[in-house]
Amino acid sequence: MLYQVAAAAARRPKEEMMTGERATKMLILSSARTLFAEKGYDNTPVEEICVLAGIAKGTFFYHFESKQAIVRYILASQIREYALRLKEQMDTFKDAIAKAEYFIAALLECRSSGYECATYFKQHESAWYTTVLREERSLALLPLFELVIEEGIAQGYFRIGFPHTLAAVAFFGIDTYLHMDTQGAEDTRRGIREMAAKTLGLKEAEFAI
Numbered sequence: 001m002l003y004q005v006a007a008a009a010a011r012r013p014k015e016e017m018m019t020g021e022r023a024t025k026m027l028i029l030s031s032a033r034t035l036f037a038e039k040g041y042d043n044t045p046v047e048e049i050c051v052l053a054g055i056a057k058g059t060f061f062y063h064f065e066s067k068q069a070i071v072r073y074i075l076a077s078q079i080r081e082y083a084l085r086l087k088e089q090m091d092t093f094k095d096a097i098a099k100a101e102y103f104i105a106a107l108l109e110c111r112s113s114g115y116e117c118a119t120y121f122k123q124h125e126s127a128w129y130t131t132v133l134r135e136e137r138s139l140a141l142l143p144l145f146e147l148v149i150e151e152g153i154a155q156g157y158f159r160i161g162f163p164h165t166l167a168a169v170a171f172f173g174i175d176t177y178l179h180m181d182t183q184g185a186e187d188t189r190r191g192i193r194e195m196a197a198k199t200l201g202l203k204e205a206e207f208a209i
């Protein structure tokens with residue numbers, strides 16, 4: 001009994017420290033988001049984030065190595081949450097074709113401007129942000145597309161031999177083009193529909209988006 005009490009007492013400071021560290025990290029994030037939204041990413045120095053959060057500069061760099069790291073953290077969190085919701089919605093469909101259609105339609109609707117972080121750049125998005133955006137989208141969303149394609153092969157819908165390669169080709173092809181095309185015209189939707197259908201071994205008529 002005494003051993004258990006002593007062990008619990010030994011653990012408590014560490015647990016409290018971890019809770020405190022998380023609170024500090026969330027405070028830094030909240031302060032950065034407020035300033036980025038008001039002044040823009042480029043016009044917000046680390047020093048101002050520290051002042052608003054009421055922390056020392058060293059504390060900031062303990063949690064984040066840079067302002068870019070904050071943007072990546074926020075963006076990754078938002079995209080992961082979106083991916084979870086998207087998977088829940090896709091799971092309501094039984095066949096893989098319907099899931100693939102829904103997934104691609106979601107890509108068409110969720111462009112870079114749909115993320116909070118895009119509003120931090122008042123003039124134009126920085127090149128590094130575009131790179132981070134594509135990286136985080138692929139990390140969260142590509143695995144969902146791979147699962148759908150594997151399911152479609154098992155169901156006999158997709159007639160392809162290299163599912164992971166073709167999933168990546170289709171995903172990055174669509175995602176890259178969406179960053180190039182800012183109009184979102186009907187021709188874009190039709191072209192993506194045809195490309196995705198052919199990549200997955202379908203006739204275009206079988207793939208309605």
